[in-house]
């Protein structure tokens with residue numbers, strides 16, 4: 001391929017360790033890197049306006065020619081901290097749930113857990129941009145990413161979706177994976193994978209570069225987010241994709 005490879009990465013703190021490696025690796029010279037929120041990455045892969053994206057796994061079935069090209073992504077085995085249902089009332093009283101417009105995976109995970117694990121019949125609402133301010137009474141919200149970390153002290157009831165997926169299935173979870181929508185040179189893919197791995201060797205530097213009062217990034221990067229997509233995480237993904245054969249509710 002003569003042109004540069006277009007790569008879309010998630011613009012949240014969770015992706016900084018991977019970007020630390022990518023931006024410092026020679027493979028960077030062969031790519032144009034863009035940072036954006038996850039549902040936009042899904043759209044760009046679907047419309048073929050990017051070549052590789054750190055894409056919400058729930059979007060994979062709708063991306064033509066999708067293939068996971070790396071051993072790294074955004075996973076968790078238990079508590080993830082940045083993907084939760086935030087509510088002012090306990091689960092059994094929730095009646096409506098706003099679904100984060102930036103998400104494609106967590107909004108489906110919330111639907112799976114509400115239906116099959118909590119067995120709660122709720123109405124799902126499309127979230128407008130200011131929807132965090134609209135959470136009140138029996139109306140809750142799914143919030144992901146840095147905006148979720150910033151809300152952890154603000155709600156009486158917080159349901160961590162990776163923790164509850166683990167309680168439900170016994171499995172870890174993959175939120176996002178590096179997916180390409182076309183065949184790419186082997187050598188690029190090998191170097192891209194190496195670059196991701198390299199970033200994970202420098203978590204202390206990433207934390208030092210990103211002062212973040214809302215949440216301890218040592219805990220976030222070392223305990224909550226798990227970047228290596230091993231076999232048990234892939235089992236979690238396979239189980240989740242099975243549930244996604246059920247129709248989405250909105």
Ligand SMILES: C=C(O[C@@H]1C=C(C(=O)O)C=C[C@H]1O)C(=O)O
Pocket residue numbers: 010012014038039054055056057074080082083102103104105106107144145146148175176
């Ligand atoms: C853990 C997270 O994983 C993410 C959740 C995604 C989703 O819900 O679609 C997509 C990409 C990841 O950023 C998070 O954003 O907090």
